[in-house]
Amino acid sequence: MKLLVSFQFCLALGILAWVLPVAISANGAQIVLGTEPIEQTAKHGSAKKFLKRVNKRLDVLSAETSEAAWAYETNITDHNSDLATEAQLKMNKALMKIIADSSGYKGKSKSEKRQLHLIKLLGGMPDSKDDQKELADLQAEMTKIYSTAKYLGAxxxxxxxxxxxxxxxxxxxxxxxxxxxxVTGPFIKxxxxxxVTLSNQGAHDNGYDDAGALWRAGYDMSSEDFTELIEKVWNQVLPLYEQLHCYVRAKLAEKYGKDRVELEDGxxxxxxxxxxxxxxxxxIYDLLIPYTDVLPIDVTPELxxxxxDAYSMHRLSESFYKSLGYDPLPxxxxxxxxxxxxxxxxxxxHASAWDFGNDDLRIKMCTTVTQEDLLTIHHEQxxxxxxxxxxxxxxxxxxxxxxxxxxxIGDTMExxxxxxxxxxxxxxxxxxxxDSxxxxxxxxxxxxxxxxxxxPWVYLVDQWRWKxxxxxxKPEDYQxxxxxxxxxxxxxxxxxxxTPDDFDPGAKFHIPANVPYIRYFGAALIQFQFHAALCKTAGHEGPLHTCSIYGNKKAGKQFAKMLSLGRSKTWQEALRTASRGEFDTLDGGPILEYFTxxxxxxxxxNEGRTCGWKKD
Ligand SMILES: [Zn+2]
Structure with a gap:
């Protein structure tokens, strides 16, 4: 069944993508970083000059690292794997040195202070070389268990x-x-x-209470405020999720029987x-479809x-962005x-978007001529x-x-x-x-x-990890x-x-691979805020789900102002810019409006059904 909107969990590959404690080559061999001593640096001179040097260095390093990774991902060989690993190690070592050096500077202007703060966020490795090695070994081992696990040979x-x-x-x-x-959790636990112990050591050594606090430090607000904000927005959208849950449970009960589906406590x-x-x-859309005689829109046959073909589909997506007044792709x-x-x-x-600096932008994707891929292209672009x-x-x-x-960004366009x-x-x-x-x-x-x-899923994964x-x-309570x-x-x-050995978190890639997850919660919500704000600027009248900003240069210009800021301002300021002052924090209002x-x-x-479930 083809669906209208794809929701790809892809990574944009820029500088931060390379801040990984370990690299794994194609043959599974793993190499550990940070084996060379960090040079002692003279801690004088201005922050301005230091940051200028750092930015220049990062320009060169990130381009090199990206090129090596690109070469590997578009041609998987042991040789390319070794080169990619080598480049990544070089990058990691340089970053550790930059982080260590940056501690000698305070910065005068707001921008200098912000850049020094962003450097600090690149950290997280323990000071001790032995700890670094063990941390890297552990992550490599967990990822390997996960990615080679098989159930009944599959x-x-x-x-x-x-x-x-x-x-x-x-x-x-x-x-x-x-x-x-x-076949995953019990081996990873x-x-x-x-x-966890070593990650926390790394966070401590970099001045944070624990590794979760380090992750939450990247959101321009206190750790506590960020946690509160997410919980608040979740409670805004919960009633809609409860309605969906209630409907799906009833439909599944029709299929599998009430005794198997309608469990105690809801x-x-x-x-x-x-x-x-x-x-x-x-x-499972086929089990849930409300009106079986009305087929969902699928443009695949028309494509x-x-x-x-792949080329003209990417051109079609580009023409959407161009209609907003944006440049053609380089x-x-x-x-x-x-x-x-x-x-x-x-x-x-796996589809991904790459930035090599100097406007050298690429997509890596095995495009097929389907509606799903057309939407993925809009996402990547x-x-x-x-x-x-x-x-x-x-x-x-x-x-x-x-x-x-x-x-x-791309999801907003979708x-x-x-x-x-x-x-x-x-x-x-x-x-x-x-239009019925x-x-x-x-x-x-x-x-x-x-x-x-x-x-709820993208919220609970990191809530568990923060705790x-x-x-x-505690470890005995993980499960x-x-x-x-x-x-x-x-x-x-x-x-x-x-059973006491079970460890279900280990059955999800992002836990053994240690990839933060809360970003998907923010992304799922903020795209509707962007959409609502841009539709308002475009002068759209009528329900939010009927709005398309295609061809509206005024909306395009407004969004471009935010895009151009990059990370130079806080995300709250960036959101204010994108929404012409309407929003300055995450808000569940627009997603609720869209699904009215x-x-x-x-x-x-759901009338007559008892919806909801026991929550304590
Ligand atoms: Zn993506």
Whole structure:
């Protein structure tokens, strides 16, 4: 089933992407950084001069590192792997030295102080060389366990993922769901305990209370205020999630039986939602579709019929951005990108956007002619247009205002692209659009199954990790604390009781790989704030979900002002700029407004049902 909006968890590859404590080569060998002593540096001279040197150095290093990584990902060989690892080690060493040197400076101006703060955020490694090595070893080992794990001989991708998405057999889903957790978590848990201790040591050595506090320090507000903000916004959107949960539980009960689905205290089982972590429910759309005689819009057949290929699909997306008054993509984009899967070599196909500095911007993607990929292209180009707009900033500012901004740019555009009137305007829908309420509900439910269903998940992952890093959750409580959060936020029950060895967090890539996750919560919400603000500027009248900013240069200009800032201002200031003062913090209002038709429809469907679940 093709859905209207894809929700890709991709990474934009800029400077910060290379701040990883360890590099793993293709053959699994792992190399540890930081084995050379940091030179003693004279701690005098002005911060201004120091920062100038740092920015210049980062320009060179990040270009080198990106080139080496690009060479590897577009041609997987041991040789390219070694070169990429070498470049990354060089980068990591240089960063550690820069961080150490920066402690001698205070900075005079606001901008100098901000840049010195951003340098500090690049840190997190313990002072001790032995600790550094052990931390890197642990992360490599955990990632290796995760990425080589198999259940009954089958790896997660594509096999187990496909089973969860396509099987409608309760027992098969149950054994696959539990099986994946059995072959990952218990092996990762003992390593993770030690990893937490050493990560916290690194945070301490860099002046932070714990590793979670270091992560939250990147949001231009106190750690406590940030935590409070996220909880507040979650409570804003919770009623909508509860309605969706209630409807889905009833539909699944029709399919699998009430006794198996409508569990005590309002929960439903976690393994029936079409995804290993129940974070994306779009794969069970066929069980949930409100009006079966109204098909959801899918422009794939029209793309094929009109002879689109990878190149012309990327051109089509570019024309959307150009319609906002933006520059064409640089010429080198078309000569240096990898837009299709090459026949002669192995590559990493997962779509990603790359910034090499000096407006050298590329996409790596094995494009297929489908609606899903067309939307992914808009998402990836969103990264590139952000990169392009802030290209004149110094290296430390050539980044998103906050990590969640980068993921939200292209997604904001997608909200305009999927409007049927827009698809007709660009010739991908022929004939009249039957703009019926049934069509609207079918389309909104499809979007909600990714964009609403994901919200509790992207919140709970880092809430658990923050509690673990702070020591509030002790190792013996890792699993029970996790289960409690899944129940409290997602309203889902593990379908089989845990044993003392279980460690379900280890069954999700971002835990063993130690990739922060809360950015996806911010991105999921702020794209609707951007959309609402730009639609207002564009003079849109009518419901928010019918707005497309295509062709509106005034809205484009307003957004460009924010894009050009990069990370030179706080994210709150950047948001204020993008919304002409309407917003200066995360707000669940616009996402609720967007889904008004669906919410009203769900409330009607759920009349007479007891919605919600036990939350303490
Ligand atoms: Zn992305």
């Amino acid at each position: 790896p997660l991708d594509p096999n187990l993922t496909d089973t969860l998405a396509t099987s409608r057999d309760y027992d098969v889903l149950l054994s696959t769901y539990i099986g994946w957790r059995n 003992p390593l993770y305990e030690k990893f 929960f439903m089982p976690a393994h029936l939602l079409g995804n290993m972590w129940s974070q994306d429910w779009s794969h 094929v019929k009109q002879g689109y 010429q080198t984009f078309w000569t240096k990108s990898m837009l299709t899967r090459p026949a002669d070599r192995e590559v990493v196909c 969103g990264h590139l247009y952000y990169d392009h707009h802030y290209r004149k900033q110094p290296a430390l500012y050539r980044d998103a205002a906050a990590d969640f901004f980068h993921e939200a 909200l305009s692209v999927v409007v049927p009137q827009h698809l007709k305007e660009i010739g991908l829908i022929k004939g009249d659009i039957k 309420p049934e069509q609207t509900i079918n389309a909104q439910l499809a979007v909600a199954l990714t964009k609403i269903a994901v919200l 673990v890093f702070s020591g509030e959750v 029970t604390a996790w289960i409690k959060l899944v129940e409290k936020y997602q309203g889902l029950k593990r379908p089989y009781p845990s 038709p669906l919410r009203e429809w769900l409330e009607k469907q």
